[in-house]
Every structure is written in structure tokens, then in C-alpha cells.
């Protein structure tokens with residue numbers, strides 16, 4: 001009987017929120033051969049380096065957690081955002097295809113314009129309104145065009161104790177300030193990166209990835225809130241006495257336009273991969289103690 005080699009997984013963007021959460025969970029999955037590549041090990045602006053590393057390592061699965069995620073800054077750095085969120089994904093997809101590896105590529109709710117009155121399904125029309133959103137959509141399309149195996153997972157409002165995010169910002173401001181204005185006319189679903197990381201590992205172990213060809217899946221935590229509601233829960237859970245005032249998007253001008261409604265309909269990922277998704281508030285309660293350190 002030939003002995004089967006262990007499943008090997010290469011994770012890009014290893015120092016980011018999702019990459020770090022995957023690294024943490026990876027400790028529970030010793031049977032998997034993990035390789036975590038941070039920016040030093042793999043700079044996504046270097047196309048040759050991408051091809052070289054994938055050819056050397058020959059992983060079964062690549063999880064692309066690296067991205068240019070500074071939504072407002074991207075408005076003044078469109079080329080860099082495109083290089084990382086689009087051109088690098090094209091190269092990852094091509095290199096993965098050449099060695100018959102599967103790619104799991106992470107994308108965003110910001111590919112939608114947010115004008116819809118019901119949650120977005122995977123087949124709803126995209127119409128990004130920001131440089132970041134357009135660069136992420138171009139990345140999705142490049143992967144799909146490659147014809148390589150794997151999936152695209154769109155998520156939203158990601159936070160983790162590893163990294164900078166809305167939870168960290170609100171926790172800091174809640175301690176520094178007596179009052180704060182937060183937009184209440186943008187609604188979506190927060191996502192604890194730990195939950196998403198677990199879902200991705202479950203997907204890797206499902207044995208179903210090789211049959212997919214850039215199929216799109218939506219994943220966020222369950223439930224709905226505005227940024228104001230999210231901030232309110234962040235304050236309340238930590239007993240921070242910072243008065244919050246709900247404001248409109250117009251009252252909080254930013255360089256990038258964000259979708260007013262970016263809820264993701266998640267039936268497909270739950271059904272195809274038997275994923276159980278926690279409510280955002282339950283996950284926030286679990287995650288917050290990790291922010292204190």
C-alpha cells in the first residue's frame with residue numbers, strides 16, 4: 001500500500017489578522033504540513049517570487065490571506081492595491097494551477113455597491129465603489145479566468161486581537177474619549193477572523209476543494225448590525241463609558257465610499273461544507289478578552 005503524503009497548506013499574509021488566526025489554529029492540526037509565509041518570505045509585489053515559492057513548496061492548498069486592506073489609503077495608491085489584490089492573485093492562481101494545487105482566495109463585501117435591499121448572494125451583481133473593492137474584484141476575476149481549482153471566500157468587517165481593526169480602534173477611543181460619533185447608515189456583519197479561519201480549515205479538510213473552479217462563497221458571522229451598533233456592543237461588553245451618537249455617512253466623510261448595505265447571504269457555504277456560523281455578538285464576547293493584553 002502506498003503511504004499517502006500529508007496534506008500541505010501554504011498561507012500567505014501570515015502576519016495579518018486571518019493569517020495569524022490560522023497559525024494559531026494550525027497547532028491543533030499537526031497532521032497538516034503548514035507553511036506560513038509572511039511578507040518577508042513572500043512579497044506579493046514580486047511575481048517571480050510567487051511562482052518560485054509555489055514551485056519549491058508544491059503545497060496541496062494555498063490560502064491567500066495577504067492583501068492591501070487600507071481602504072481609504074487605497075484611493076491614493078490604486079496601482080499598489082491592484083498589484084497586490086489583483087496581479088498577485090493572477091500569479092498565485094496560475095502557479096497553483098501548474099502544480100495542481102487548490103487556491104482559497106479571500107475577498108470582500110466591498111465588491112458590492114451596497115444599494116440592494118436584501119443580503120447579497122454569490123450570484124448577485126458586483127459593482128465596487130472604491131479602489132480597494134475594484135482591486136479585490138479584479139483579483140476574483142483573475143482567479144476565475146485561470147480555470148484553476150479552489151474557491152473564493154468573500155467576507156466582511158473582519159477583526160481579531162492580532163491586528164488593527166474596528167474593534168481595536170473603538171476599544172482605544174472608548175478609553176480615551178467621553179463621546180464618539182459612529183455611522184449608523186452602513187449595515188453589515190462583523191466577522192471574527194478566528195471563526196473564518198476555522199471554517200477555512202474545515203473546507204481544506206472536506207476533500208471537496210479540487211472539484212471547485214473559483215466558485216464563490218460568502219462567509220461572515222451571523223446577525224446584522226450597523227457600525228454604530230457594533231461600536232455600542234464593543235463599549236458595552238467592556239463597560240466603557242463613552243457616549244455614542246449615531247451619524248450618517250455624510251457626516252463622516254472618508255476618501256473611500258463604503259457600501260451602505262453589505263450583508264452576505266451564507267446558505268451556500270453552510271450547505272456545501274457543513275459549516276456552522278456563530279452570531280457576531282457571541283463571537284465578539286469570546287474575542288474581546290484577547291484584546292486586553
Ligand SMILES: NC(=O)C1=CN([C@@H]2O[C@H](COP(=O)(O)OP(=O)(O)OC[C@H]3O[C@@H](n4cnc5c(N)ncnc54)[C@H](OP(=O)(O)O)[C@@H]3O)[C@@H](O)[C@H]2O)C=CC1
Pocket residue numbers: 013014015016017018019038039042043044045064065066067068069084106107108109136154155156157158159163164
Ligand atoms: N480586514 C477586513 O475587514 C476584511 C478583510 N477581507 C479580506 O480578508 C483577507 C485577510 O484580511 P486581514 O487578515 O484582515 O488583512 P490584514 O491587513 O490584517 O493582513 C493582510 C496581510 O497582507 C500582507 N501584505 C500586504 N502587502 C503584502 C505584500 N506586498 N506581500 C506580502 N504580504 C503583504 C500584510 O503584511 P504586513 O503585515 O507585513 O503589512 C498583512 O500581514 C484579505 O484578502 C482581505 O482583503 C475581507 C473583508 C473584510
Ligand SMILES: Cc1cn([C@H]2C[C@H](O)[C@@H](COP(=O)(O)OP(=O)(O)O[C@H]3O[C@@H](C)C(=O)[C@@H](O)[C@H]3O)O2)c(=O)[nH]c1=O
Pocket residue numbers: 069070071072108109110155156157158165166169180181182183186227252254258
Ligand atoms: C473610527 C471611526 C470610524 N467610523 C466609520 C467609518 C466607516 O464607515 C466605518 C468602519 O471604518 P473602518 O475604517 O474601521 O472600516 P473599513 O476599513 O472600511 O473596513 C473594511 O475593511 C476592508 C478591508 C473590508 O474588506 C471590509 O469588509 C471592511 O471590514 O466606521 C465612524 O463612524 N466613527 C469613527 O470614529
Ligand SMILES: [Mg+2]
Pocket residue numbers: 069070071
Ligand atoms: Mg480600515
